[in-house]
Amino acid sequence: MDINRVEVYLDNQDEPIAVLDQPPFVLELDPSKLEVGTHYLIAVVHYQDGSMDHHEYVFDVERKGAIYAGHVSRAPVTTPIEVRMVDRVEIESPVKPDFVRYGLLPLVLFLILAGTAAWLAVVGEKPVPGGVLAAGGKVEAPKAPAGGAGAAAATVDGKALYEKHCASCHQANGQGMPPTFPALAGNDRLADAEYVIDVVLHGKPGTAMPPFGNTLSDEEAAALISYIRTAWGNDYGPVTADEVARLR
Amino acid sequence: MATSFARPKIGELYESQKLALWYFAVAILLFGLQITFGLLMAYQYINPDFMLESLPFMTNRTIHVNTMIVWLLVGLMGGVYWFLPLETGREVVGIKLAKLIWWVIVAGVTVVVLVYLFVQIGPGNAFTLWFINEGREYVEAPRWADLAIVLWVAIFLFNVIATTLAARRVTGLLGVLIFDLVALGALYTAGMHYTVNVTMDQYLWWWVVHLWVEATWEVLVGVLMAWSLMYLLGTPRKLVETWLFLEVALVFGTGILGLGHHYFWIGTPEYWIGLGGFFSALEPLPLVAMVIHALYDSGAHRLQTVNRPALFWAIAQAFGNFIGAGMWGFMQTLPQINMYSHGTQLAAAHGHMAFFGAYLGTVMTLIYIAVQNVRRPIMIPLDSKWWSWAYVLMIVSIVGIAGSFTISGFSQTMIERAELGSTWNAFIQSYTHPWYANTHGWRYFFAWTFTIGYLILVYDLLTIGKRRSA
Helix, strand or coil: CCEEEEEEEECCCCCCCEEECCCCCEEEECHHHCCCEEEEEEEEEEECCCCEEEEEEEEEEEEECCEEEEEEEECCCCCCCEEEECCHHHHHCCCCCCHHHHHHHHHHHHHHHHHHHHHHHHHHHCCCCCCCCCCCCCCCCCCCCCCCHHHCCCCCCHHHHHHHHCHHHHCCCCCCECCCECCCCCCHHHHCHHHHHHHHHHCCCCCCCCCCCCCCCHHHHHHHHHHHHHCCCCCCCCCCHHHHHHHC | CCCCCCCCCCCCCCHHHHHHHHHHHHHHHHHHHHHHHHHHHHHHHHCCCCCCCCCCHHHHHHHHHHHHHHHHHHHHHHHHHHHHHHHHCCCCCCHHHHHHHHHHHHHHHHHHHHHHHHCCCCCCCHHHHHHCCCCCCCCCCCHHHHHHHHHHHHHHHHHHHHHHHHHCCCCHHHHHHHHHHHHHHHHHHHHHCCCCCHHHHHHHHHHHHHHHHHHHHHHHHHHHHHHHHHHHHCCCHHHHHHHHHHHHHHHHHHHHHHHHHHCCCCCCCCHHHHHHHHHHHHCHHHHHHHHHHHHHHHHHCCCCCCEHHHHHHHHHHHHHHHHHHHHHHHCCCCHHHHHHHCCCHHHHHHHHHHHHHHHHHHHHHHHHHHHHHHCCCCCCCECCCHHHHHHHHHHHHHHHHHHHHHHHHHHHHHHHHHHCCCCHHHHHHHHHCHHHHCHHHHHHHHHHHHHHHHHHHHHHHHHCCCCCCC
16 A cells, blocks of 8 residues: 655654655654653554554663663554664764774784694694603504414414404304394304305494405405304304305 | 555665675575485484495584584674674675675585585595595584685674774774674684694684684674664664673683683693583573573563564574573583583584574574565565474474484483493493484484475575565
């Protein structure tokens, strides 16, 4: 519905303080010209079809020294006009920003903060006497265990591999922790060599058993599976690297 | 009389506000990306084999957390670009530079996300550090992107300072904003140093994760909420500034040494246990102040506002910040409890609730304020039936997500750590306990309701205030 004009009345005065007859319907109020305290503003809207509607604003004006502040503190729900308070706080008493305080000081603080972090990072690199970094500030790579990858072809220790990869779940004595981790000692399913090789290489989806196909070579897997099938009283016989390779 | 009528166009937007709209659009887009990867992770808890080879959980988490940090920061910075010209009464100085760095950042974020997705990890050398992944949790961005972010914040800081100086006036809010942005930019550099000493590395890393998010972001949010309340309720400047100064004093007074609650067990000196325990226990204080402030203002105005969704998000912000950051943080901040609870899913519960409350609430408030001023004619009060659906769905969902994390985190803390003493058996016992295992399903359910909430939110943002002519 089109608005014809808006009459704005202040504090129930008889004469409107403003008549806005074309958009934008913006009313600027200067609180320094008003009494201190609570004021009422009534906007009477006249529509093209002759109907009327009115909206009430309540706002407060306060004064401190020569400085006035006015705020529309309770906005009406549906309002056709915008009431802007001239903010005397900033117009009558503008605080000019000091270049040193708001320009240079932030820059200096920025550099101090970033510099402290950088300095601490450098200090963090320094060897602590008696610490792990004492020997020239370099961390030595852990020595490869004896009989590592190079010696694998000849004799791979299936027991050592079991203790490294399997024992944390299936336990060193092969008893496991049922029901999550089944026992391997006396487990009939170990009789099926292909099944065992498949589970070790590819894991068992949906359970905690991970695949070891990428971790173990054919020889290592064969040694490990042979150990499982012959340890703790098991008597299912060894498997060969060729069998493992076939099932990969 | 009809409640809707034509409202005239009042003024054009500043260039800075137009830039802010881009910030908000990208923020909402990245928010969607964050939810997508959160949903994927919630499913991977149920079916760990799902996409294990192509998109493992850890990569998803990196993207989930990184996009969150970026979109929230983008949203908050957008809020500053929105209010700065209104506060200073002039166009932002250096707006061309701001636009340039913005598009560099958008391109950079795209590249980083693609690298996370398709390259994921690299060998442990300098190339990986610079171009693939810096490796520190939550701030994995490669170093080139880190430098771009620092440059971005530096230009942003220049915009604010130069505009303030050019406008020849400074308000309390601007003063707080300037010094907060100094810390925001400078502290980020602390996460970029590489040291072989893990304790030292973590020590500086927490400067970013804690001081950034729990101090400088909180203050930035304080400034933005002050502007928002002045806009939404017409709260007098003197009132919001007084509250802001109080909150800033409390945030920095408790939060800087509260940093100690991350230094309990990482190899830092023992005095941090006392310092961190004491000051972090006080950290909820400023959050209580913010709740009182928001409630007081809203109550004083009887919820009469020019923008209903923005006001409700602002109220959710105050409560979410207090409950998520304050209560859920306090739950595990005392060293006696933290000894058993650190690194469990209680931390995830706290993280979800706190980020949602403190920062998502703020960004939503800002976006709804901006949306109101974009639509012509401007609708007062801004309202629709859809925003409340998104609002309720998202809040219920985040409570569900954080609640399920709390229960599973309790299972970990109690069974794995406290009762059974962190052995391998204890780990299995706690992870197979129903209180842990069943929460996966709940979380997945709430992840979906959250997603629906997001979709409704996007629809509402696109349509709210677009009224048919009466």
